[in-house]
Amino acid sequence: MTVWVEADLCNGCRRCLKACPYGAIEFSGEKASVLERCTSCGACIEVCRQSAMKSDIRPRSVPDFSDRKGIWVFAEQRNGQLAHGALELLGKARQLAAELGEDVCALLLGHGVSQLAETLIRYGARTVYLAEHEALADYRTLPYTDVLEDLIERHRPGILLMSATHIGRDLAPRLSRRVGAGLTADCTDLEVDPDEKILLQTRPAFGGNVMATIVNRYSRPQMATVRPGVMEAHQRPGNEGRVVTTPVSIHEKSIAAKLLGAVREKKDAVKLCEAKVIVAGGRGVGDAGGFRVLEELAEIVNGAVAGTRVAVEEGWISADRQVGQTGQSVRPELYIACGISGAIQHRAGMLNSRYVVAINKDPRAPIFQVADWGIRGDLREVVPELVRQLKSEVRQA
Ligand SMILES: Cc1cc2nc3c(=O)[nH]c(=O)nc-3n(C[C@H](O)[C@H](O)[C@H](O)COP(=O)(O)OP(=O)(O)OC[C@H]3O[C@@H](n4cnc5c(N)ncnc54)[C@H](O)[C@@H]3O)c2cc1C
Secondary structure, eight states: OOEEEOTTTOOOOOHHHHHOTTOOEEEETTEEEEOTTOOOOOHHHHHOTTOOEEEOOOOOOOOOOTTOOOEEEEOOEETTEEOHHHHHHHHHHHHHHHHHTOOEEEEEEESSOGGGHHHHHHTTOSEEEEEEOGGGSSOOHHHHHHHHHHHHHHHOOSEEEEEOSHHHHHHHHHHHHHHTOOEEEEESEEEEOTTTOOEEEEEEETTTTEEEEEOOOSSSSEEEEEOTTSSOOOOOSSOOOEEEEOOOOOOGGGGSSOOOOOOOOOOOSSOGGGOSEEEEEOGGGOSHHHHHHHHHHHHHTTOEEEEOHHHHHTTSSOGGGBBSTTSBOOOOSEEEEESOOOOHHHHHHHTTOSEEEEEESOTTOGGGGSOSEEEESOHHHHHHHHHHHHHHHHHHO
């Protein structure tokens, strides 16, 4: 595909020069010419009032996807425990399904996991496709990809959602490549375009400075991964749903790799994405010792300790405690932000908190803009005082 200039029509206005994002237009005298670095993006064609910019780019036609129906959710499970993110996705899928007039299906893969289907139905699945096989007992990329590819080919869904967990981040790209579909990773919001009836997939871009909405017009299913903690899980009234046991076909070479063992990382008792109360600390906490006081506060309110990227980079807390764009998204009832400025990348992970309390000595700190209650002061005085008062409340109760 090429773009060229009809020299006779060019009046030298230089609109194309300004519009070209690739610096691929050059002027000699009053006439434009197109350089080799042109990517045929068409920006110059749109702005040229003389119709001097010509191209052989043909508008891409949208294939007929009328046979693509249904919103699918990959029901991630480990050791027979459903990931909470899968239930959150079912909540969102129901909302999308209502707008599209389609059904929600869950894909449950594993070995001896059929009892989980009931929960999936309770949280929104009308159909649960159940694939059970020894090779699916523990997650492995290739057997899981084989089974999902086969299901997609047979049932032809319109949308497929996965959690952006370690498993989802591994599986989704592999599967999207196999079925020739686009994939938007790490979405923070999903909506349906009311006119085109396609999925609007929103995620942070350019270091979190803008939110980009991505659409997938030319392939199906429309695939997206969504960060756990961003959507809400809701049980639905009524329990109608069916379980369809699906035949499992796994390529021989996909089971050649054997899992020799799994070493589970020791996690804190309270999971961040499920915590009702989170006490989070930032640079203002000062050092690892400062986090001891935050831990004390968290213990009294039965909460979990988290922090900013700075706190992780300083080694004051472990990486799995980071909240934000490159950390976790959380949805607690109460988020207590101590010595956190409230940078956009941090806020991206905690904006779904029901109530936010901010403790900061700088009254202009952006965290106060999203806080329900702000305490202006030195956290080294405020937090111990909170601990003292809460302890005395607990003693009196
Ligand atoms: C691509 C990208 C991704 C990122 N992802 C994340 C992410 O996932 N999570 C994240 O958190 N950040 C992320 N960041 C970093 C982010 O931009 C900020 O740099 C970071 O969140 C700031 O952390 P902070 O609030 O701890 O530190 P600062 O911004 O330095 O703020 C410290 C605050 O503590 C206050 N303070 C200092 N001393 C005291 C005291 N004694 N008492 C009370 N208040 C005090 C100060 O007034 C200040 O407001 C990312 C950045 C980029 C570019």
